[in-house]
Amino acid sequence: xxxxxxxxxxxxxxxxxxxxxxxxxxxxxxxxxxxxxxxxxxxxxxxxxxxxxxxxxxxxxxxxxxxxxxxxxxxxxxxxxxxxxxxxxxxxxxxxxxxxxxxxxxxxxxxxxxxxxx
Numbered sequence: 001x002x003x004x005x006x007x008x009x010x011x012x013x014x015x016x017x018x019x020x021x022x023x024x025x026x027x028x029x030x031x032x033x034x035x036x037x038x039x040x041x042x043x044x045x046x047x048x049x050x051x052x053x054x055x056x057x058x059x060x061x062x063x064x065x066x067x068x069x070x071x072x073x074x075x076x077x078x079x080x081x082x083x084x085x086x087x088x089x090x091x092x093x094x095x096x097x098x099x100x101x102x103x104x105x106x107x108x109x110x111x112x113x114x115x116x117x118x
Contacts, residue, residue, distance in 0.1 A: 013097030020094050021045045029079075029091040029111065029118065031104055038072045038103050040079045040111075042091060052086065054079040072103040073110035080114020093118045 022028030
């Protein structure tokens with residue numbers, strides 16, 4: 001029986017989430033990638049709330065005509081700027097079952113360039 005991509009990603013996601021937890025000092029940087037957009041959130045798992053959220057459909061990112069990989073890097077930089085403005089410099093990266101490759105990797109590099117440490 002063939003396992004779908006979605007089932008495979010869900011299995012990896014749950015395995016990763018066993019060891020990854022975010023706190024208010026170092027929140028979890030969760031990445032979701034759809035076909036068209038990419039989303040990133042800073043989540044405090046202990047408090048159970050989202051601290052920040054950025055996506056590639058943001059007006060400042062949409063205005064720049066770039067490909068999806070460069071858009072992901074801009075999302076990472078924007079998230080890092082907002083996080084540093086709120087006093088957050090250290091995060092725990094959660095790739096959410098996606099491979100650390102392409103747009104996910106580009107977002108992580110953009111966040112590092114913006115000043116986040118993980």
